[in-house]
Amino acid sequence: MDDAQSPPPVDRTLELLWRHQVGHPQGSRGPKQRVSVDEVVGAAISLADSEGLAALSMRKVAQRLGLGAMSIYTYVPGRSELVGLMIDEVAGEVDHPEHAGGLRDRMTAVARQLWDEYHRHSWLLHVQKARPWIGPNVSKRYEWQLEAIDGVGLDDLEMDHTIAVLTGFAESSARSSIEAAGARVDSGMTDLQWWEINAPVLGRLMAGGDYPISNRVGQAAGQAYESMGDSARSFEFGLARIIDGTEALLRR
Amino acid sequence: MDDAQSPPPVDRTLELLWRHQVGHPQGSRGPKQRVSVDEVVGAAISLADSEGLAALSMRKVAQRLGLGAMSIYTYVPGRSELVGLMIDEVAGEVDHPEHAGGLRDRMTAVARQLWDEYHRHSWLLHVQKARPWIGPNVSKRYEWQLEAIDGVGLDDLEMDHTIAVLTGFAESSARSSIEAAGARVDSGMTDLQWWEINAPVLGRLMAGGDYPISNRVGQAAGQAYESMGDSARSFEFGLARIIDGTEALLRR
DNA sequence: CCTAACATCGTATGGTGTACGGAATTGTTG
DNA sequence: CAACAATTCCGTACACCATACGATGTTAGG
Numbered sequence A, B: 001m002d003d004a005q006s007p008p009p010v011d012r013t014l015e016l017l018w019r020h021q022v023g024h025p026q027g028s029r030g031p032k033q034r035v036s037v038d039e040v041v042g043a044a045i046s047l048a049d050s051e052g053l054a055a056l057s058m059r060k061v062a063q064r065l066g067l068g069a070m071s072i073y074t075y076v077p078g079r080s081e082l083v084g085l086m087i088d089e090v091a092g093e094v095d096h097p098e099h100a101g102g103l104r105d106r107m108t109a110v111a112r113q114l115w116d117e118y119h120r121h122s123w124l125l126h127v128q129k130a131r132p133w134i135g136p137n138v139s140k141r142y143e144w145q146l147e148a149i150d151g152v153g154l155d156d157l158e159m160d161h162t163i164a165v166l167t168g169f170a171e172s173s174a175r176s177s178i179e180a181a182g183a184r185v186d187s188g189m190t191d192l193q194w195w196e197i198n199a200p201v202l203g204r205l206m207a208g209g210d211y212p213i214s215n216r217v218g219q220a221a222g223q224a225y226e227s228m229g230d231s232a233r234s235f236e237f238g239l240a241r242i243i244d245g246t247e248a249l250l251r252r
Numbered sequence C: 001c002c003t004a005a006c007a008t009c010g011t012a013t014g015g016t017g018t019a020c021g022g023a024a025t026t027g028t029t030g
Numbered sequence D: 001c002a003a004c005a006a007t008t009c010c011g012t013a014c015a016c017c018a019t020a021c022g023a024t025g026t027t028a029g030g
Helices: A010-017 A037-051 A058-064 A069-074 A079-091 A103-120 A122-126 A136-148 A156-180 A191-208 A212-226 A230-250 B010-017 B037-051 B058-064 B069-074 B079-091 B103-120 B122-126 B136-148 B156-180 B191-208 B212-226 B230-250
Strands: none
Touching: A010 A079, A010 B191, A037 A058, A037 A079, A058 A069, A058 A079, A079 A103, A079 A136, A103 A122, A103 A136, A103 A156, A103 A230, A122 A156, A136 A156, A136 B212, A156 A230, A156 B156, A156 B212, A156 B230, A191 A212, A191 B010, A212 A230, A212 B136, A212 B156, A230 B156, A230 B230, B010 B079, B037 B058, B037 B079, B058 B069, B058 B079, B079 B103, B079 B136, B103 B122, B103 B136, B103 B156, B103 B230, B122 B156, B136 B156, B156 B230, B191 B212, B212 B230
């Protein structure tokens, strides 16, 4: 499904990512392009938003733009490159305000921005993150994230690691939040329905009594998640731990 | 690609997951099965280990077992269910020793076990985690993880959240470690080659000077990662922050 | 005007998951 | 023992997918 053949078309994609900064060299000879790269990316995003990343196909993007399937390839080298463009595009949807307040507020802002983005475009959770394309918006955001913790007493490596922990947490937390929200796009059942069907079976299977703590904790967690909005509280919890841990490091 | 139609074949899959505990009701009438569910799962795992999850197809699994493509479906309802069985299988590869030492040692053990597992089977990183199948080994591990932090002063909900943060971190850290290790299975280039090709282009693109901190930090992080084994140190760093944060909570 | 460059797109290739139905095999029953 | 029913195996088929290739038409530069 994914591959990268012998002559890496890599600068081509970088030029696409940075097209607004650098202006891609539209050869003047042939017929004009009927749409634009931005429209292609936009159509792909709206398709992924509504039907999920698995349902995003080159054919559907083309159809939505009134183009033949193969015409897409004159705008974008392939599907995985298109996804790269989509990622950078949505990373540019919000701007990056000046950081204010203490470390806690700043780290919270960083994490929450990502959390929100994952909720706005849940297909980001299904993206293959191997060797991410580095676009202007993603870069801008990384800079902004680093700004948030610059000068608080961390060295360069520690800054990178701190942002990694924070963003990694935001992603995994958003994932569980979105899954718990049910109404999965790519499976016909909500989480509630799933549990209603499977709880009795599972109860029988796990009846051996080998899982005393799981039963206790699982019950508490299950009830909390049923009463909705708890994934937000779970986010706050993990975030607080990470911030506390960072402050502990600074107090060394 | 993924779907779950009207009559949920869900108890079927649960019975497969728990087949060693409950013994699946092999109807006695027809011809004997030529292989076993365990062999199917094993073949699928070894295929995914060597060629990646994207290259795992029902046809290839069948071929490796000397079966026709469609015969697989008499063992397993479909591809996503097979992946569920693979996940539980590899979760059972290691046993779960008694917890010893303080909270720090215990949480470290939990995180490191996952980190190791992701490194042993990197296809786990590419798995769709929407509504995970609950098998015996995954359940056993969850119980073991909870044991690690039982009785230290966290309530049930806090325990669940703590394990979530810890396991989420282990995954995201393992992901960046495995990616940094280069030699990606599904792309023809190592990370080093990629950077060698693209670094000059990126340097030109980002030359605007809009990314002062990224440049500084990126350089430090880049050098560290080049000198290998730093992903392990990055893991230690994040882990320490999370543990410190948890201890701070307990000191409230 | 002519030609080189370019966009568009029909067709084709090789892949995927899996529905369907037939053939072969086996244990159970009359 | 024969008939039946259950079950496995698997060939074929369908609907998709990404994308390689080449034909066709469009445009601007020389």
